[in-house]
Every structure is written in C-alpha cells, then in structure tokens.
Amino acid sequence: MSAITRFAPSPTGHLHLGHAHAALFAQRAAGADGRFLLRIEDIDPGRCDPAFEAAIIEDLAWLGLSWEEPVRRQSAHLDDYAVALARLRDMELLYPCFCTRREIREEIARSTQAPHAPLHGPEGPLYPGTCKRLDKAERRTRLDAGHAHALRLDVARAARRTGSLAWHDRDRGTQTATSAQFGDVVLARKDIATSYHLAVTLDDARQGITLVTRGDDLFAASHIHRLLQALLDLPVPEWRHHGLLTDTDGKRLAKRGKAAAIRTLRAAGHSPADVRARAGFPD
Numbered sequence: 001m002s003a004i005t006r007f008a009p010s011p012t013g014h015l016h017l018g019h020a021h022a023a024l025f026a027q028r029a030a031g032a033d034g035r036f037l038l039r040i041e042d043i044d045p046g047r048c049d050p051a052f053e054a055a056i057i058e059d060l061a062w063l064g065l066s067w068e069e070p071v072r073r074q075s076a077h078l079d080d081y082a083v084a085l086a087r088l089r090d091m092e093l094l095y096p097c098f099c100t101r102r103e104i105r106e107e108i109a110r111s112t113q114a115p116h117a118p119l120h121g122p123e124g125p126l127y128p129g130t131c132k133r134l135d136k137a138e139r140r141t142r143l144d145a146g147h148a149h150a151l152r153l154d155v156a157r158a159a160r161r162t163g164s165l166a167w168h169d170r171d172r173g174t175q176t177a178t179s180a181q182f183g184d185v186v187l188a189r190k191d192i193a194t195s196y197h198l199a200v201t202l203d204d205a206r207q208g209i210t211l212v213t214r215g216d217d218l219f220a221a222s223h224i225h226r227l228l229q230a231l232l233d234l235p236v237p238e239w240r241h242h243g244l245l246t247d248t249d250g251k252r253l254a255k256r257g258k259a260a261a262i263r264t265l266r267a268a269g270h271s272p273a274d275v276r277a278r279a280g281f282p283d
Contacts, residue, residue, distance in 0.1 A: 002031035003211035003238070007060075007067075008039040008200065011052035014261035015059045018215075018245045018253035020279035025242045026213040027065055028281070037207055038067040043074045043192055043199055059262045063272050072207055074199050081194035084202055084232055085151065085187060093158050093231065094187065096149040097131040098142055104128070126183030127152065151188035155179050155227070162230040167222060170211070170240040179227040181220055201225045205234040212239045217252070245280065 007023040009015065015023075027036045038060070042048040057071075088094050099107075108125045131139075132154065143149070158179070165177035187198045204212055204225075212222070219241045229236050244252045265275050273283050 002034035003029065004035045004037065004207070004209050005030040005211050005213055006037040006039050006204070006207060006209050007065075008041050008203070009056050010041045010044070010047075011049055011056060012044070012047045013052060014055055014263055016253050016261050017265075017275070017279045020063060020262060020275060021245050021281070022213070022215060022242070023060060023063070023065055024276060024279060024281040029211055029213050029240055034211075036065070036067050037072070037209070039072045039074070039203055039207065041074050041196075041199070041203075043078075043194055045075070046191070048075075055263060059266075062266065063262070063276060072203060074194075074203065077203070077206070078193060080202055080206065081188075081198055084198060085193070088153065088187070088231060089151075091161070091231070093154050093161070094151045095132055095134075095154060095184075096139060096143060097127075097152045097184075097186070098147050098149045099130050103130070127185075129184065132184060148190045150186045150190050152184040153187050153228075155182070155184050155224070158227055158231055162227060165226050165230055167226040167236065168238050169219075169222075170238055172241075175222070177223045177226045179224045182224045185224055197221065197224055197228065201228045201234065202232070204237060205229070205232075208235075210237050212237050214239075214241060215244050216241050217244060 005026040007026045009019060009023075030036045038057075040053055040056070042053065060067075085094065104127065107128045107130050131149075131152070134142075165179075166174055167177060168174050185197050186195045189195055212225075222239050222241075226236065228234070246252055262275060265278075270278075276283065
C-alpha cells in the first residue's frame, strides 16, 4: 500500500547502522508508488551542526536513497510552532514550569518515600506536577520577574477536552490513546520555543505524512502525538514501528554509545550493498 513517509534525523552526529535501518525502513514502507521525504530536525542550535547535516545527506545518497526536494528543516519553521503554542494557550491547556532538572529529581525522590510513589512512563518517572500546583498569583510573580520556564501540556485537561482517541499501527492494529503515560510533557523548552513532541507532530502534518515510521522506543510517544493532533485539528496518519538494531552487548545503537558510523564503514571499504545488508535490508 503506497504512503508518504519520512526520515527525520537530527544533525548532532554522524549516522550509524541504526539510522540506516530507520531510513531504509521508511523508504520501503512508502511502497513502490509512495513518496519518501527527508526532514532535518535541527531545533537545538547548541547541539546541531551544519557539517553533520551535510554528512547525513551525503551518507544517505551513498546508501542509494533519494527523496523529494526541498528538505524541510525545523529551524525554518519556528513560527509554525509558536502559532500552535498560542492556540493551546488559548485553550488553557499550557502552564509554565520553572523547575530545574535537579529540582524535579529531588521532588521525585521525596515522592518515592511517600506511601504512593509517582507513576512511571516510558521516559522514567513522570513529572510530579510541582508547577501545576502553583496558584495564579505565584505564576504571575515568577513570570513578571523573568524566571526561565518551559511550557507543559496539562495532559489530563487536554484528554478531557478530546475524549477517547485511537490510532492505528499497521503491525499492531488499533490502539487506544493513553496519553497519561507521558505525564505533562514539555511542549516548549526553556531554551527553545518548541519541543520534539510538538515539532514532529506539526511537521508530519505540514509534510502530508500518511505513514509515520520510527523505532519501537518511540511507540509510546505516538499516544501523546495523537492527542496533539486532536487538539490542533491535524490529520491523523497511520504508524508503523520497527525494532532497534543492537550491539554485541544487546544495547541499542546510539551516537553517544559510539556506534560505528556509516562514513567509518565507507572509509573501511564497505560497499553500499554491504552496509544496507548490515542494516537489515539486503538487496
């Protein structure tokens, strides 16, 4: 079945075999008559590097992949994310979060010593709701004082607004959206006026993606993205999640784990066909 799919790497390092698997999976999932798009997720200027973006494009072309132009770059669409945040703010679904990571860890540590420990989601302990409990006067005082803050989605209130939601995974069937498993997610970071969850949901809609492909590690994120689609009146794609490549110790390949880069394999004399096979897609 033909579809519009995409591969959306972040230019924070060189591509490795896990990335090659994800890109090839997305291209082949599009089907013979489908469309395959490329998106560069470069909203984090502190970590993203144009040199890595150039290397990503070179490595993908070397692997034999091609895509439609122009390539969408998130950094060129910050206004889109701002409009979406304003809409959610008008719905009274956002609240400022002044907590530092350290304060969140300390609050969670205190909570785990209480009779009712905090719930855990796919990203670890859920945000304990510290700033959600601030009264309006305290929030206003901190905002007026210029305190740095993120914007979190009040997931419970948002879910009440949308009612029951479902989404479809081509391999696992119809799923009932259970967005609470992520807690009150950040939709705008302190240093960047958006976040992964908001940006990727809007980008998929703007690019007309009909089939979102990504790793099993992001399966739970599809629940929160389905909620955002409903809140923002966005089209609902299908999803298809794939397994993750692992190293000899069974750990997921990752940039920070120093997984073998595609360009390292290229320099060692491996052919595109060999790398595609090692990525799980033999010709």
